[in-house]
Amino acid sequence: MGNKLIDLQGISKSYGKHMVLDDLNLYIRENEFLTLLGPSGCGKTTTLRIIGGFESPDTGRVVFDGQDITNLPPNKRHLNTVFQKYALFTHMTIAENIAFGLKIKGKSKAYIDDKIKYALKLVNLDGFENRMADSLSGGQQQRIAIARAIVNEPKVLLLDEPLGALDLKLRQDMQYELIRLKNELGITFVFVTHDQEEALTMSDTIVVMNQGYIQQVGTPENIYNEPENAFVADFIGDSNIIPGTMIEDELVEFLGTKFKCVDKGFGNNKPVDVVIRPEDVELVTPDKGTIKGVVTHLIFKGVHYEMEVMANGYEWLVQSTKMSPVGTEVGIKVDPFNIQIMNKPESEDEEAVGVDE
Amino acid sequence: MNKARRKNALLASPYIVWIAAFIIIPLLFIGYYGFTDREGNFTWENITTIVRPEYYNALGLSLLLAVISTVICLLLAYPLAYILRNMNMSKQGFIVFVFILPMWMNFLLRTYAWQAILDINGVLDHFLAMFGITDFNIINTPAAIVIGMVYDFLPFMVLPIYNVLVKIDDNVINAARDLGANFWQTLFKIILPLSKPGIASGIIMVFVPALTTFVISDILGGGKLLLIGNLVENKVKADNLNLGAGLSLVLMIFIIINMLFSNGDDTDVNTVKKEVKK
Incomplete structure (x- = not known):
């Protein structure tokens, strides 16, 4: 160009x-x-x-x-x-x-x-x-x-x-x-x-x-x-946006659980937003997952199934070609590079960003 | 199907009765009187009377003044309707309201008001006298009649044009500008052609009453200037229904010609109607 x-x-x-x-x-x-x-x-x-x-x-x-x-x-x-x-x-x-x-x-x-x-x-x-x-x-x-x-x-x-x-x-x-x-x-x-x-x-x-x-x-x-903030993540495609804390480089905690990620430079113990795309959430057997949950909704979408999984007080949106019926106990796993970390909005200008009316 | 149709016919019956009683039957009467003499024998005489100079001249003057008034109304109304269209909504409503306000007042009253303004030693004379202008008299002239017609009929020209203009999508005008047209090119190539139906109904709404009026010419013409409307009125009052009806029929021919002329370009009217529906 x-x-x-x-x-x-x-x-x-x-x-x-x-x-x-x-x-x-x-x-x-x-x-x-x-x-x-x-x-x-x-x-x-x-x-x-x-x-x-x-x-x-x-x-x-x-x-x-x-x-x-x-x-x-x-x-x-x-x-x-x-x-x-x-x-x-x-x-x-x-x-x-x-x-x-x-x-x-x-x-x-x-x-x-x-x-x-x-x-x-x-x-x-x-x-x-x-x-x-x-x-x-x-x-x-x-x-x-x-x-x-x-x-x-x-x-x-x-x-x-x-x-x-x-x-x-x-x-x-x-x-x-x-x-x-x-x-x-x-x-x-x-x-x-x-x-x-x-x-x-x-x-x-x-x-x-x-x-x-x-x-x-x-x-x-x-x-x-690589959405830069929660608004973009939410507006482009579906997302799980979960508040969390950046413990240190490459380690983030949300829903009471520590997850490995690939982001650096946010500082230690900083509040952040964690964004995970529904197709990046892996459903495995409960013992193999990072956290455990129960499937609460299931919809057939054509190319894939869309499920909602209740885990540690957050309803995860999950898209997968494999179906798990409602009521199944599952484990949730996310690859470190599929976890996007975003700064929480601080200034007034950025405030507009998070609000999605 | 049949049931529904019968139901529709039933619902329409009051209007059919209305149309029959107040439009069709009176028209038939006019036709009957127009083609008969006092004894009820068939004659062309009521129609052919129009070639006599006093009638012929009155018709000529009526046509001339009606055309002049219609043109003036159009020239005043179009820019006004266009300006109105481009105003923001809240102001628009108010100005349209102001414009129809005089229509709430009695037509005669408004015309008498103009008599008071234009009369010798009237409001206008006093006003002009302040500037040293003294012998300016237009009462009892065709000019006074035209002023009265324009004032009385202007809203009938503004409203239909305004109605068509507000329905033109802003983006259609923007598109013309975008394609390189300046203000005048946009006006003549896009806005004017798209507002033809409004102009056509405006012309009919002004020309027809202007052609047939006798009140305005009575009041502002001082009874000296006879329009064809005055002649019809005189004949009817003088108990000569037959001649009155005959002259009315002649008048109707000119009104029909005007309507055909205004609606001649039917395809255009339909296109814009469709556009308006969107």
């Missing part, structure tokens, strides 16, 4: 008394698929709208390709947006929709016709030129919205929860479609979603946000395997 293309420097934005973004710093590189991920109200859409020029930040700068574009209106920016619920022009045909941006720029008719053909082919909707926008299905309208944006050859495509209105199967197909599109076009995608699976599937980089703050920036593997 290339150089910094968009640089957000110290962006703050509030609506009345409600702080939406607080001193946000983030850069987006050339040819990157970056996803802003977070629950509703976390500031991800506002961030996207600030990049697109539909909102202006109270403080801070938006730098695009070395130029300050903070005060540039949307029609002067070299990027295009795919909006939530598509926002097609329903009084126009598909061809007129796609041609809209090019006509404004005064391109020749031959050039525009070529581009329409090319774009429709790219989104697998050849021959749709003369249909009206609202005669199409949701998935098709979405593709047209993408086609309408990319014919303008933006350097960056902003996508605001574009798959939110589609059903599950279509959404999964569109995820692969978007990855393919991005690779064919070789441009930067900035994608906004609250769907962690979508983010994990498509992104090069995920930015996890909550309550106006960036919680973690990293690759999907990085975010999933």
